[in-house]
Amino acid sequence: xxxxxxxxxxxxxxxxxxxxxxxxxxxxxxxxxxxxxxxxxxxxxxxxxxxxxxxxxxxxxxxxxxxxxxxxxxxxxxxxxxxxxxxxxxxxxxxxxxxxxxxxxxxxxxxxxxxxxxxxxxxxxxxxxxxxxxxxxxxxxxxxxxxxxxxxxxxxxxxxxxxxxxxxxxxxxxxxxxxxxxxxxxxxxxxxxxxxxxx
Numbered sequence: 001x002x003x004x005x006x007x008x009x010x011x012x013x014x015x016x017x018x019x020x021x022x023x024x025x026x027x028x029x030x031x032x033x034x035x036x037x038x039x040x041x042x043x044x045x046x047x048x049x050x051x052x053x054x055x056x057x058x059x060x061x062x063x064x065x066x067x068x069x070x071x072x073x074x075x076x077x078x079x080x081x082x083x084x085x086x087x088x089x090x091x092x093x094x095x096x097x098x099x100x101x102x103x104x105x106x107x108x109x110x111x112x113x114x115x116x117x118x119x120x121x122x123x124x125x126x127x128x129x130x131x132x133x134x135x136x137x138x139x140x141x142x143x144x145x146x147x148x149x150x151x152x153x154x155x156x157x158x159x160x161x162x163x164x165x166x167x168x169x170x171x172x173x174x175x176x177x178x179x180x181x182x183x184x185x186x187x188x189x190x191x192x193x194x195x196x197x198x199x
Contacts, residue, residue, distance in 0.1 A: 019078040034121035043074035046130040054132035
């Protein structure tokens with residue numbers, strides 16, 4: 001993630017939300033620990049299905065951007081984001097060197113499981129519906145390389161220790177009944193999980 005504080009009070013934030021084919025940190029579900037990988041091409045297919053994807057801060061609220069300045073594309077590395085931010089809180093967190101990376105919220109449509117050589121379970125997401133991308137000031141599940149801030153004072157902030165276990169945060173709507181035309185298994189598969197991810 002690169003953050004450039006501009007003289008007009010906005011911030012240009014760019015970077016890879018997720019590098020496809022790269023394993024996440026260790027995640028936890030009711031069956032135990034696992035790592036996750038997004039298959040190449042998954043984001044491109046997801047973006048082709050929607051007119052827009054929301055930009056949020058910590059999956060909690062929308063981020064104020066300059067008009068038509070939030071762009072998402074998948075290239076041969078992964079999901080790349082570019083946005084001009086007007087949001088005062090996000091800009092302040094950037095100035096304080098508190099931003100930690102990117103994440104995204106999605107519905108998982110298709111996945112496959114296997115085991116690594118060390119026995120760790122690995123989930124590969126092969127199809128998803130992308131709902132939102134978040135700028136974070138909390139620990140992401142995918143390992144960040146660095147966060148760079150440019151402005152009057154140039155700062156390079158390296159990623160912190162990667163040994164922690166990150167639990168999945170379930171932000172499913174609790175008061176909405178499941179869609180009646182879906183089987184119980186399909187309802188569980190489409191549970192809305194937010195994973196804290198970045199490159």
